[in-house]
Amino acid sequence: MLAFENDYSEGCHPRILEAFARTNLQSEPGYGTDCFCSEATERIRRACAAPEADVVFLTGGTQTNQVVLDALLKPWEGVVAAETGHVAVHEAGAIEATGHKVLTLPQHDGKLDAGELEAFLAAFWADENHEHMVFPGAVYVSHPTEVGTLYSLAELEALSAVCRARAIPLYLDGARLGYGLAAPGTDVTLPDVARLCDAFYIGGTKVGALCGEAVVFPAGAPAHFTTQVKSHGALVAKGRLLGVQFAELFSPAERGADGAGDGLCAAEDTLYGALGAHAIQMAERLRAVLAAHGCTFFLDSPTNQQFVVLDNDACERLRKQVRVSFWERVDEGHTAVRFATSWATRPEDIEALDAVLGEVLRG
Amino acid sequence: MLAFENDYSEGCHPRILEAFARTNLQSEPGYGTDCFCSEATERIRRACAAPEADVVFLTGGTQTNQVVLDALLKPWEGVVAAETGHVAVHEAGAIEATGHKVLTLPQHDGKLDAGELEAFLAAFWADENHEHMVFPGAVYVSHPTEVGTLYSLAELEALSAVCRARAIPLYLDGARLGYGLAAPGTDVTLPDVARLCDAFYIGGTKVGALCGEAVVFPAGAPAHFTTQVKSHGALVAKGRLLGVQFAELFSPAERGADGAGDGLCAAEDTLYGALGAHAIQMAERLRAVLAAHGCTFFLDSPTNQQFVVLDNDACERLRKQVRVSFWERVDEGHTAVRFATSWATRPEDIEALDAVLGEVLRG
Amino acid sequence: MLAFENDYSEGCHPRILEAFARTNLQSEPGYGTDCFCSEATERIRRACAAPEADVVFLTGGTQTNQVVLDALLKPWEGVVAAETGHVAVHEAGAIEATGHKVLTLPQHDGKLDAGELEAFLAAFWADENHEHMVFPGAVYVSHPTEVGTLYSLAELEALSAVCRARAIPLYLDGARLGYGLAAPGTDVTLPDVARLCDAFYIGGTKVGALCGEAVVFPAGAPAHFTTQVKSHGALVAKGRLLGVQFAELFSPAERGADGAGDGLCAAEDTLYGALGAHAIQMAERLRAVLAAHGCTFFLDSPTNQQFVVLDNDACERLRKQVRVSFWERVDEGHTAVRFATSWATRPEDIEALDAVLGEVLRG
C-alpha cells in the first residue's frame, strides 16, 4: 500500500537515530537542563538570528498550542484565529480546556487577513459592552496553514504590525514550518518569523523527528514557564529526548569529510532545512503527476500537502491502493482528499503513484 | 563524575534503539492506531493477565496522572492521596489545574493505610455538611512510593477492598513499577496490580524507555478517552514512538538463537522484567557498600532508590564527585540524599562509588 | 430622564417587597432548604405542569448558564448555540472558563434552525476526525432571543426532536421568558417549554424580581447538583432570598378579597404571568408610537424589546432625553438602538416618550 496519508507515518530521519545511539549512555540531568537541549537552543537561536531567544522543547503540537497560549493569555482573554485554525477545530477543545475562548475570524485560503483582524480589534474596543466579552489577548496563525498555504512576508508583516500596535502577542503554529520555509516562491525566512512573532514553534514531529516541537520566544519566555509547562503535564523528565533530536535537526545538513562541520549555521543549511527542501521537491513531482492525470486541485498549495477533488468512485478505487487523507465532501458525487509528502518520501513512491493513478482514474 | 542522581539520566536500553531502527521506515497510521501500539497492547495484556484491558500510551508521568485522574473523577470529586504523594506535592498543581482537589491523608513510609482511608471515607459520608465538601472520587497510590517503599499484597488488597466497597476507583502510579516488581521480598505481581486496581500505569521513562508510560484499564478505558487525551494535549501524532518502545520492553528478555522468541510472555520474562531485576541487583550492591561505609539509612527501601543521612560536610565532599539528589534537610548539621540505580547502572559504577565513599566519609 | 434602556433598571414589583416584609423574621434553614423555596418549587411545578421537576434557584443569568451547562456537559463536550447566543458573545467567556467550547451555528433572527442543527450533528458524527473535535453535548436556545424574537411551537418541537433523537439535552435560556409567554401570537406555553426542554430557566431578574432565576429540570437535576452549584460559588446561604421572590411571582395575580387565593395556579394566572402581560401591553403601545413617528424597525420583535434604526443626529438628540441601549452601528450615518419595556413601565412613560420623539425626530 502506498502511503501519502500524512507526514508522520514513518519513524524519523536516520541521523536522529544515529544521534540517539551516539549520546545514549551519556549521563545528563533531567527536565531540559541537559547539554543537548542547550546545544539545540544555540543552534536554533542561530538559525532564527535570535540570540536572546528562549527555546523550550515540548512533545506535540496540540500540547504546544495549549501550553503556550495559556501562558500568553490573561484569564479574561481569548485567542483570535481563523475559523479553520487547528486550535479552533481539531484540538478537541484543548484551548477551552484551559479556560480560554477561541475567537474566530473568516479564513482566506486558511489565512487571517490583517485588515479584518484590525477591524475586529477596533470593533471590540469600540463596543460599549466589551467588558462583557472575551478580550482578544493573542493572535494565532499557522504557517503553512492547515490547507498548506503560506503567508507572504508582506502579509505576515501586516499581521505583526496590527498586533504590535495593540500590544497583543502574535503566535505562529509551525507544525510544518520546515516545509513552508522551503516552498518555492516564499519570501518568509526563519529569521523573519522570529522577528515578526512573539512566540512560535518549529515543528519536529512532522518534519523528521520522532516527536517534538521547539517553542521559540524571541524576547524571552513567560514568567515561570517551566512550572507552567509542568502543571500542564508537558514537562518531559528525559529532556534529552527532545534536545538530541533538535540538536541534530539544526546541525549542518552536510557534515565535513572528517566528521566535523558541526558548527552553527543558517536555517537553510541545517538538516531541518534539507528535509524541508526534499519534501518540497517530492511535492512538486507529486503535483506534476496529479496534474498530468487531469486531477482538479481543491486549492493551490505550494507546500507538502496537495489537495485534489475526485469523483467518489475514483476516490474509492484510489484508496484501495493508496493511503490518502479524506479532507471533505465537496458535493454529492465528489470528495476532496489530501496527499502529503515528507522527508521520507522517495522518488519511486511518486513513480508508483503515477502508475496507480493511470489505472484508477481511467475509471 | 559518577551519576546516582536518578533513574532517567541516560537514553534508553539499546534494544529500544534497535527496535526504532528496525521499524523506522515502516509506514503506519497515527495517534496510537499503529501496529506497534497493538503489539505492545497484546504483550502488556499478557504480562498483566488482563486480556480485556485497554492500554493507552502517554509520554510522561505527571501527564498520565493528570489525564487519567481527570477522566476518572466527576467534576465534584477529588482524589485521595498520601500527603507525600507525587500528585500532592511535585506536579506543580497539575491535578488542580483540571479543577480537582487532592485530598490528603497521613503517609506511613510513603503509603496510605487502608484503615485510615476507610475512616476518612466513612467520616465524609457521615458529615452533615458533605454536600459542601469535595467528594472523594478516586484513590491514588504510588508503587514504589516516592521514598522507594512498597505495598505488600495484603496492604494493596485491603486498599482495593475499601475502594470497591465504596465504588471508588483505585489508581496506581507505577512510574517505577518495574523496580517494585523485582524487589526482594515483594509479594505483589503485575497481575495482582491489574486485578486490584481500576487503572494504573507501567512506567517506561524511568525503566529503560526514552519516554513513555503505558496506562492500563483492566476493565476498559473511560468513555471517549482518546478525545480526553487529545483535549489535554497528550495525544501523540506518532503513536509508534510509544508503541515501538513498549512492544520491545514487553518482548522476551532472552531472544532465541534464531532471532525468534518473540512470543507473548509473563512479566518477569520480559525485557522490562529483566531491566527491573538488574537495577535491583545494583541497588543491593549499593546498599551493601553504603552500609559497609557506616552510612545511616534515612528509611528502609527495598527498591532502586536508597536514602542516606550524611553530615553536611561529608555531603558537600560527596557531591563534588558523585551526582546524588538532595532529599531533605534532616537537621542543622545533616542532610538526606538519594542514590538511585537503574537499568543503566554498571557494577563498575558501584565499585567506583565504593572508592569515593572511602575517601569522602573518612572526613 | 426617561428610561427605556432595559428591563432591569428598577427594583422589584411591590408585592415582592411585601413578601420580604411578611416573612422577614421567620427563621428558616439555609442553602435552599427553606419553606419558601419549597413553596416556590410547588408553584413552579404547577405552572409548568411538570410535577416531577427539580427546581433550583440561582441569582443571575450568566451564572445559571454557566452552572447548568457545566453540569449537563461531559468534559469532552461543548454546547451548540446560535452565533448571537448570549453564551457565545456576552458572558465574558463564562462557558469556556469551565472548560467547554461554544460551538456556533448561523442565527436566523436570533434563532437556531432545526434542520441546520441536524445537519451539523450529522456532519460531526460522519467526520472521520471527530475524535479530535469537541463533541456537541447540549443545545442552547434563548426564548425570547437576544433580539426579542420567539420560537414557534413547531420550531421548538423540531429542535427538541433533533436533540432527543441524538440524546443531547436541549437547554433554554429564559432570562425574559415571562415576556415571551405573554407575546401576541405566540403558541408556546410554559408547559410546552417544560415538555420540550431538558433544562431551562425562568428569568426573575428581568421580570420583576430583585434578582434570581429559577432553573427547572423537568426530569430531575444532574447528580449532586447542590455540590456543583456550590463549587461554582453560586449557592446562596440565604436561599430564602430567592424562594420568597419566586413563591410570590408564582402566586395568583389576583388575590381573594379575604387575602386568600394563594392556591397553585396556571402560569398565565400568576403574578409572573401578569407582569409579562403588562410589559407586552406597554411594548405594543411603544411600537405604535415608534411607528407613528415613522421609525424604521431594525427587526420585527413581538416581545418587550423593540429595535429601531435612527440617523446618528436624531440618535444623539434622543439620548439626551431618553435612556436607550446602543445596539449596533448600522452604517456610517445610522445606529440601531433598543427600547425595552418591563413590568415597571407606566402608560405615562410611553406618552412622555411620544412627546420627546415628536421633538427629537423633527430634527
Next chain:
Amino acid sequence: MLAFENDYSEGCHPRILEAFARTNLQSEPGYGTDCFCSEATERIRRACAAPEADVVFLTGGTQTNQVVLDALLKPWEGVVAAETGHVAVHEAGAIEATGHKVLTLPQHDGKLDAGELEAFLAAFWADENHEHMVFPGAVYVSHPTEVGTLYSLAELEALSAVCRARAIPLYLDGARLGYGLAAPGTDVTLPDVARLCDAFYIGGTKVGALCGEAVVFPAGAPAHFTTQVKSHGALVAKGRLLGVQFAELFSPAERGADGAGDGLCAAEDTLYGALGAHAIQMAERLRAVLAAHGCTFFLDSPTNQQFVVLDNDACERLRKQVRVSFWERVDEGHTAVRFATSWATRPEDIEALDAVLGEVLRG
C-alpha cells in the same frame, strides 16, 4: 423551635427593607454602575479610612473567595490557608475549580501563625525542586475564623509583614467581620484591616443583609476585574440589589430626628457596627447562660459563635427544642455543637433557651 443554628436564618434588618422600598422605582443603570453602589462605596471607604479603595459587591462568600483569589493568583500559584480555612474545607472545591491549589498550614484555634507562614515560604523558595511545586501566591485568613476566634492586631500585623516582605497579597475573609469588630477585647479595627490586607470582604449575608459581600481592594482592584467577575458568573445585573443594602448598612446607626444624619461615618457608628454590637451582646448573655448550666466550652470564642460539648443524650434532647449546628463528634459519647447569635437574636430568645437548657441538661 428556638433557632440558634446560624446567623443567616432570618431575612434582613428592617432598615434594609425600608431602603428597598424607598428606592424601588428609581431607575438606575445596571452592573454596579448605579448610584447606590457609588454611595455604598463612599461610605465603605470612609469606614475603612481607605479613600482610594476599589469596592466591588458580590452576592455570597464562597463566590467572593473564588472570584477574588482567582484574580489575585497567577496560574502557577496557589493560596496558603489554615487547614481549617473555609476555602480548604467547606467550599466544595471552588478554589480548585478555578485551577488553583489550596496549600494548607496547621491551624491554631483556627488561625495561621506568622512564624509558620514565614518558615513555609522560606522552605518553598529554598527547595531545589520548587519549580515542580505550586507557588504560594496569596495568603487567606478568616476573621473571625471558622471557630469564632480573632487575630490580635499584633498577629495580623505579623502576617501582613511576612506577606509584604515576599510581595504576596494577604486576603481576609470577613464573612462575619461585623461580629469580629464588635467583639470584647479585640484591638483590630476596620481601618486596620484595610491597612494590613491587600484584599478583604465585609460580609453582609451573615450580618443583617438579605445577601451580599463588599470586596475591598485598598490599593485598587485587579485588572479588568468587572470582566473577571462576569466570567465567573458573579456579575449581578441589578447591582442596586447590593448597593442599596450596603449603602444602608454603612449609614449612621442613629438617624437624626429630622430624618437627616446620613453623613459618612466611622465603622463603629454605622448600622453595620450596631448590628455587630447587638449580636455580641446577645452572645455574651448566651455564654453566661451556657456557663451557668455547666456547659463545657469546646473552645474560647469572643464572637457570635459559641461552641459547647454535650453528651450525646443531652445533645439529642436539646436538638428537639433548639436548632443548633452539629460541629463535630468529640468522642464516642460526646458531640460539639454550635450556637450562633446574630443581629436578629432577641433577649427573650436567650431567656427561652435558658429555660430549655435547664430542662434538657438535667438529664
